[in-house]
Every structure is written in C-alpha cells, then in structure tokens.
Amino acid sequence: MPGMEARERRSMTAKKGKDLEVFNRYLSQYVAELTVGRALSPLTVAAYRSDLLRFGQWLQDRGVELSACERADVRLYLSQLRGTGLSARSTARALSSLRGFFRYLMEQGAIQHDPTLELENPKLMRALPRYLTPEEVEMLLAAPDPQTPQGLRDKSMLELLYATGLRVSELVGLKVSQ
CATH class of the missing domain: 1.10.150.130 (Tyrosine recombinase, N-terminal domain)
Known part of the structure; x- marks a missing residue:
C-alpha cells in the first residue's frame, strides 16, 4: 500500500x-x-x-x-x-x-545505563621531547654574565638544571638548605 x-x-x-x-x-x-x-x-x-x-x-x-x-x-x-x-x-x-x-x-534519570563506561581513550602518540645540541648547551650556559649578581644567579641555576636534570618547577621550589 x-x-x-x-x-x-x-x-x-x-x-x-x-x-x-x-x-x-x-x-x-x-x-x-x-x-x-x-x-x-x-x-x-x-x-x-x-x-x-x-x-x-x-x-x-x-x-x-x-x-x-x-x-x-x-x-x-x-x-x-x-x-x-x-x-x-x-x-x-x-x-x-x-x-x-x-x-x-x-x-x-534520562537513561538507564551509560554506554561510555569501559570505553578506552584513543591512544595518544607522544612526541619525543626536543633536546639541545652540545653547541646550544654551551651557548646557553655562556649567556649569563657571572660578573653581576643576577647573572651569577642565572648561571648557577642553569648549571644546576643541566647537571641534575631538575625540572624548572623543582628548581624554583628549592630552599637554600637543600
């Protein structure tokens, strides 16, 4: 029909x-x-x-x-x-x-079950971190002027970061006693 x-x-x-x-x-x-x-x-x-x-x-x-x-x-x-x-x-x-x-x-109360339960997130590809070349590290470490208090502080911080692998957030949280 x-x-x-x-x-x-x-x-x-x-x-x-x-x-x-x-x-x-x-x-x-x-x-x-x-x-x-x-x-x-x-x-x-x-x-x-x-x-x-x-x-x-x-x-x-x-x-x-x-x-x-x-x-x-x-x-x-x-x-x-x-x-x-x-x-x-x-x-x-x-x-x-x-x-x-x-x-x-x-x-x-609009639905009886959640269809998204137990669904896994899509796998996210993480990009490898960018790293500095030895020449770039040398230039960075040589940038602060150690003849000034601020330059000495900056050089010390950069050397500490480079030598220990600390994160910046860890560095700024350090106490003098540490």
Whole structure:
C-alpha cells in the first residue's frame, strides 16, 4: 500500500524530530550546568557543545534514540570520527564530552545505563621531547654574565638544571638548605 509507506515515513520523520528535540533539551541543560555549575571556560563549553551536537546529528541520521544508545553505537561513532581524519586527541576529547553528557543523563534519570563506561581513550602518540645540541648547551650556559649578581644567579641555576636534570618547577621550589 503506497499510502502506508508515506504515513510510515511521516511517522518516522516526526519520531526523529522528537528524538532530536529531547536530545537538544538535555544538551541545553547540560551546557548550562557546564557553564554555571562547573564554571568551565567558554571555549571548553563550546568545544563540548560542538562535539555533542555532532553526536546528536549522528544518532538522528541512524535513527538511534538517545535512551537506546549502546556502547557499540559510541564505538562506531568514534571509529567513524577517526576515519574522517580526526586526530586521536580530538577523538579523545569527543569521548570525554560524551562521557560527561551521559553521566549527566544518568544523574537526571534520562537513561538507564551509560554506554561510555569501559570505553578506552584513543591512544595518544607522544612526541619525543626536543633536546639541545652540545653547541646550544654551551651557548646557553655562556649567556649569563657571572660578573653581576643576577647573572651569577642565572648561571648557577642553569648549571644546576643541566647537571641534575631538575625540572624548572623543582628548581624554583628549592630552599637554600637543600
């Protein structure tokens, strides 16, 4: 029956619209919570909101209700993000956004289970630290003027950093007695 197909399509379109409406309502509440309750920076809130809007659209495109979202859905979503060339760091942030949102939905009683539980963060490749060449070290150690009190202090600090491998934060926390 051709009339039945059109009715089903209208029904499905209305259902998708309602699902998106529910998603957007919870998203607005969550963004307000992040902004006021947790006092996150506006840029962080905007990034989370963007991540969640993208996820909401992804759910809608697949006809998945927010309350029916499973771990497999989240895994597939993250996998597709990586497939579009999104970096592991950006994918990890998207997962962090989803974790916070689903935790919020659990607290509100909107969902029965959190599909982000037990999902591992994408592996982030750490770049090797940049190091100085022997010539650069010599130039750095020779830069302070040891004839002035400030220059003597700076040279001593640089020599200590170089000889011990201390971090700057450890150096500035040292007491004279140490």
